Amino acid sequence: MNSESDFILDIKSKYSLNFVGDDCAVIPKNSETDMVITADMLVEDVDFRLEWTDPFLLGRKALSVSLSDIAAMGATPTWAMLSIAVTESLWESGFLKVFYEGWHSRVHEYGVTLIGGDISRSPDKLVIDSIVSGDVPSGNALLRSGARPGDLIYVSGALGGAAGGLRLLENGRRSESNAATSESKLIKHQLDPTPQVHLGNYLQKHNLANSAIDISDGFSTALFHICEKSSVGCVVDANSLPIDPDLMESFTLEEALDLAMNGGEDFQLLFTVPREKEDLLDLLDTQNLTKVGVIAHPEDGIKLLNEGRSVDMIPKGFAHF
Amino acid sequence: MNSESDFILDIKSKYSLNFVGDDCAVIPKNSETDMVITADMLVEDVDFRLEWTDPFLLGRKALSVSLSDIAAMGATPTWAMLSIAVTESLWESGFLKVFYEGWHSRVHEYGVTLIGGDISRSPDKLVIDSIVSGDVPSGNALLRSGARPGDLIYVSGALGGAAGGLRLLENGRRSESNAATSESKLIKHQLDPTPQVHLGNYLQKHNLANSAIDISDGFSTALFHICEKSSVGCVVDANSLPIDPDLMESFTLEEALDLAMNGGEDFQLLFTVPREKEDLLDLLDTQNLTKVGVIAHPEDGIKLLNEGRSVDMIPKGFAHF
Numbered sequence: 001m002n003s004e005s006d007f008i009l010d011i012k013s014k015y016s017l018n019f020v021g022d023d024c025a026v027i028p029k030n031s032e033t034d035m036v037i038t039a040d041m042l043v044e045d046v047d048f049r050l051e052w053t054d055p056f057l058l059g060r061k062a063l064s065v066s067l068s069d070i071a072a073m074g075a076t077p078t079w080a081m082l083s084i085a086v087t088e089s090l091w092e093s094g095f096l097k098v099f100y101e102g103w104h105s106r107v108h109e110y111g112v113t114l115i116g117g118d119i120s121r122s123p124d125k126l127v128i129d130s131i132v133s134g135d136v137p138s139g140n141a142l143l144r145s146g147a148r149p150g151d152l153i154y155v156s157g158a159l160g161g162a163a164g165g166l167r168l169l170e171n172g173r174r175s176e177s178n179a180a181t182s183e184s185k186l187i188k189h190q191l192d193p194t195p196q197v198h199l200g201n202y203l204q205k206h207n208l209a210n211s212a213i214d215i216s217d218g219f220s221t222a223l224f225h226i227c228e229k230s231s232v233g234c235v236v237d238a239n240s241l242p243i244d245p246d247l248m249e250s251f252t253l254e255e256a257l258d259l260a261m262n263g264g265e266d267f268q269l270l271f272t273v274p275r276e277k278e279d280l281l282d283l284l285d286t287q288n289l290t291k292v293g294v295i296a297h298p299e300d301g302i303k304l305l306n307e308g309r310s311v312d313m314i315p316k317g318f319a320h321f
Numbered sequence: 322m323n324s325e326s327d328f329i330l331d332i333k334s335k336y337s338l339n340f341v342g343d344d345c346a347v348i349p350k351n352s353e354t355d356m357v358i359t360a361d362m363l364v365e366d367v368d369f370r371l372e373w374t375d376p377f378l379l380g381r382k383a384l385s386v387s388l389s390d391i392a393a394m395g396a397t398p399t400w401a402m403l404s405i406a407v408t409e410s411l412w413e414s415g416f417l418k419v420f421y422e423g424w425h426s427r428v429h430e431y432g433v434t435l436i437g438g439d440i441s442r443s444p445d446k447l448v449i450d451s452i453v454s455g456d457v458p459s460g461n462a463l464l465r466s467g468a469r470p471g472d473l474i475y476v477s478g479a480l481g482g483a484a485g486g487l488r489l490l491e492n493g494r495r496s497e498s499n500a501a502t503s504e505s506k507l508i509k510h511q512l513d514p515t516p517q518v519h520l521g522n523y524l525q526k527h528n529l530a531n532s533a534i535d536i537s538d539g540f541s542t543a544l545f546h547i548c549e550k551s552s553v554g555c556v557v558d559a560n561s562l563p564i565d566p567d568l569m570e571s572f573t574l575e576e577a578l579d580l581a582m583n584g585g586e587d588f589q590l591l592f593t594v595p596r597e598k599e600d601l602l603d604l605l606d607t608q609n610l611t612k613v614g615v616i617a618h619p620e621d622g623i624k625l626l627n628e629g630r631s632v633d634m635i636p637k638g639f640a641h642f
Contacts, residue, residue, distance in 0.1 A: 004440055011421050019400075019436035027400060027436060030351035039452065041404040041441040079340075079348060083362040083404075083450045091642050100332050115340035115348060119325055120362040121641040122446070129404045129439070129450035131360065320442040321412050 004321040021229070023072035023214055024134070026141045035078075036141055037133040038069035044125040046320070052169045055095050057191045058128075059102025065216065066132035067110055067195035068267040072214040074142040074204025075134030077112040077197060083129040085122035110197050136204060142271065146210035147230035151272040151295040154209075154281070156196050157288055159219055160256060161244035163263020165190030168250060182246035189244070193267040199284075200269055208280055212271035218262040218317025222270045224302065230272075233300035236293035236313065261304075262316035325642040342550065344393040344535055345455070347462045356399075357462055358454040359390035365446040367641070373490045376416050378512045379449075380423025386537065387453035388431055388516035389588040393535040395463040395525025396455030398433040398518060404450040406443035431518050457525060463592065467531035468551035472593040472616040475530075475602070477517050478609055480540055481577060482565035484584020486511030489571060503567035510565070514588040520605075521590055529601055533592035539583040539638025543591045545623065551593075554621035557614035557634065583637035 002010070012020045019025040024036035042048055042062060053061075063080065070077050082103065086096060096119075107114070112132060165186035175187035196214070203209040211230055213222045219241070227234055238257065247256040272295055273281060281289060296303075304313040323331070333341045340346040345357035363369055363383060374382070384401065391398050403424065407417060417440075428435070433453060486507035496508035517535070524530040532551055534543045540562070548555055559578065568577040593616055594602060602610060617624075625634040 007417065008440070011418075015421070015425055015435065017435050019434065025400075025402075025436035037402070037437065039402050039404045039437060039439045039450070041406050041439040041448075041450065043406045043441050043443050043448070045444050046406075046442045079346075081346075081358070081360050081452065083360045083452075085362055085364045085367075085448055088642075096328065097332075100336070104336055113340065114336065114338050115346035116358065116360060118360045118362040118450070119329070119641060120364045121367045122364050122448070123366050125444055125446065127362075127364070127406055127443070127448045129360070129362065131402065131404075131452055320440060321409075 004319045022144050023069040026073070028138065029135065032138055033135050034138050034141055035133055036070060036073045036075045036136055037131065038066050039129055039131045040065045040069070042128040042130065044127065050126065053191050055098035056102035059099040060106045060192055062128050062130045063103050063106040063132070064193050064195045064267065066130040067106070067197055068214040068216060070132055070134040071195050071197040071200035072142065072212050072269060073134065073136060074140065074200045074212065075136040076201055077110050077132060077134045079113045079115045079133050081115060081131040082117040084117070085120040085127040087122050087124060087126065090126060140204055142200065142204055142209055142212035144211055144213050144226050144229035147226050147232050147272040147295045148210065148274070149232055149295050149297045151210065151274055152278055152291050153234060153236065153270070153272055153293040153295060154289050154291055155215070155219065155242060155268055155270050156199055157266065157268040158242045158244035159215070159266055159268065160247050160260035160263045161186050161189035162193055162265035163259045164244065164247045164251060166265070182249040185246045186244070186250070190265060193265060195267050196269045202284060203271060206280065208277050209271040209273055212269055215266050215268045215270055217264045217319065219270065220261050220313055221315040221317025223313070224315040226270065226272065227302050231298055233296040233298050233302055234293055235296055235300070235303045235305060235310070238304055238306035240290065240292045242290040264318040325640045343465050344390040347394070349459065350456065353459055354456050355459050355462055356454055357391060357394045357396045357457055358452065359387050360450060360452045361386045361390070363449040363451065365448065371447065374512050376419035377423035380420040381427045381513055383449050383451045384424050384427040384453070385514050385516045385588065387451040388427070388518055389535040389537060391453055391455040392516050392518040392521035393463065393533050393590060394455065394457060395461065395521045395533065396457040397522055398431050398453060398455045400434045400436045400454050402436060402452040403438040405438070406441040406448040408443050408445060408447065411447060461525055463521065463525055463530055463533035465532055465534050465547050465550035468547050468553050468593040468616045469531065469595070470553055470616050470618045472531065472595055473599055473612050474555060474557065474591070474593055474614040474616060475610050475612055476536070476540065476563060476589055476591050477520055478587065478589040479563045479565035480536065480587055480589065481568050481580035481584045482507050482510035483514055483586035484580045485565065485568045485572060487586070488580070503570040506567045507565070507571070511586060514586060516588055517590045523605060524592060527601065529598050530592040530594055533590055536587050536589045536591055538585045538640065540591065541582050541634055542636040542638025544634070545636040547591065547593065548623050552619055554617040554619050554623055555614055556617055556621070556624045556626060556631070559625055559627035561611065561613045563611040585639040
């Protein structure tokens with residue numbers, strides 16, 4: 001069997017699935033508005049571990065991961081659905097009540113209405129499917145396919161923190177609530193990520209970005225998606241990557257760079273900005289943005305500048321298969 | 322912990338989830354059209370067993386169960402999403418390829434476009450979340466809440482066949498493909514149900530029904546939902562129930578009546594028709610409709626006439642919890 005992305009390409013081509021292939025599907029809603037929609041399936045012991053989190057944070061994260069896809073399209077979240085398969089013991093424990101509290105705590109920040117979903121029983125693992133929709137002015141959704149040679153490549157926030165937090169959890173470290181240590185902050189990035197909804201919306205509204213993607217499976221993989229869909233190459237400067245400073249206390253510089261390049265679940269945005277619009281980005285003074293490279297012609301390949309050398313970048317982000 | 326339906330009522334009230342509580346959520350799309358949307362989560366060894374079906378039929382059924390909810394709203398299916406958590410061994414076996422073929426074989430009959438979804442890995446059980454949306458003229462969706470005292474209660478098709486097929490499968494019987502035996506037909510109802518999309522659409526378009534629901538969890542449970550949401554009672558005549566005739570070869574009359582009353586997954590429609598519109602139903606000569614009772618005042622309760630006695634009907638349909 002081939003990889004996850006090959007399989008999706010295969011069925012996309014076989015069944016002419018023209019809406020598949022971006023962070024969200026985009027479908028016309030009315031003459032002025034497009035609807036974007038995404039689904040994210042989270043499986044216990046694959047995408048999360050119950051012993052590392054709690055029902056409240058898991059509920060928040062279930063919504064956050066989908067809001068991040070809405071953010072990548074530059075859309076405003078509108079409604080959501082939640083399908084859950086839950087074990088008998090979790091059902092009896094009242095787990096779901098706290099899970100929904102966590103889910104709704106995110107709602108208050110971003111304004112989205114739960115309109116439906118499903119509850120099923122699961123023999124042994126908790127499975128969550130989070131579906132979120134958003135609105136965007138017709139034709140204005142930020143796609144992966146809009147990057148052009150010469151565009152500047154930006155990322156929001158810091159990279160690698162969530163993957164660093166995951167590594168710590170895997171190594172048996174736990175966070176005390178509200179602790180301000182570096183370890184606790186990394187673990188918080190993993191368990192309670194913040195979707196960049198306001199940034200995505202701002203970029204779309206002011207027509208600043210011509211392509212965008214959320215960094216859910218790692219920076220290198222996200223950048224590959226942009227280059228593939230836009231049919232372009234790129235050059236990224238490793239020294240410019242905004243490595244999460246909290247990584248430095250628990251990891252070597254080499255490990256930190258790897259986490260920032262290939263670690264998933266930061267849920268920051270990667271986007272491209274036409275050079276003539278760069279100055280306008282400064283107006284966004286509340287956002288923490290970093291220029292990390294430039295889009296090139298396809299024949300230039302996908303390159304990383306590191307220690308004075310230009311090497312082919314390899315997408316090493318997360319894939320289920 | 323309380324029951325599934327109590328839990329949903331609780332969170333519906335706690336978070337003011339006004340879109341929750343019918344076969345589909347109904348949200349405005351534009352000035353002329355409402356969008357309806359449903360999600361159905363199917364879990365291996367709870368909602369289906371891989372040894373009883375095959376990937377093609379499972380793909381068809383995953384779409385059919387959601388199309389049935391669209392049918393109950395009287396809507397026309399438009400787009401769908403499919404989230405799947407699949408085990409490593411199923412992934413390697415090429416299971417998904419045939420599953421999507423089955424899913425798409427249903428598409429050709431009802432016209433719906435797959436716009437997205439998600440693929441995740443599952444440690445041991447296959448989990449499918451099927452999301453389908455449809456369009457209906459604004460304000461015209463068939464709700465559970467529209468029944469009024471005096472309305473006639475109708476069901477489409479025959480009842481109990483799918484539950485009879487499930488009972489046979491549980492008892493070790495298997496179907497040979499294309500066999501025309503009663504057993505094979507019952508098993509086919511269970512593994513490859515037909516959603517009543519055209520009927521629902523017709524009832525809506527011609528304004529014939531004032532309430533509707535699909536019979537996914539059993540006739541008695543469906544009727545209770547209608548009575549609860551419409552704040553009415555009803556009287557159903559047990560002798561008039563369209564018991565699937567194929568049940569008679571494998572089950573006693575008493576068992577067959579129980580399967581028809583409380584067995585799930587027939588995916589027929591239960592709907593109410595104002596008395597003055599009854600004659601118009603005859604125009605639907607291609608549909609197999611049966612009048613089974615009449616809507617009463619709430620103080621009359623929910624009654625079953627059987628062997629000359631009127632008894633309280635108990636909803637004994639399927640619930641996960």
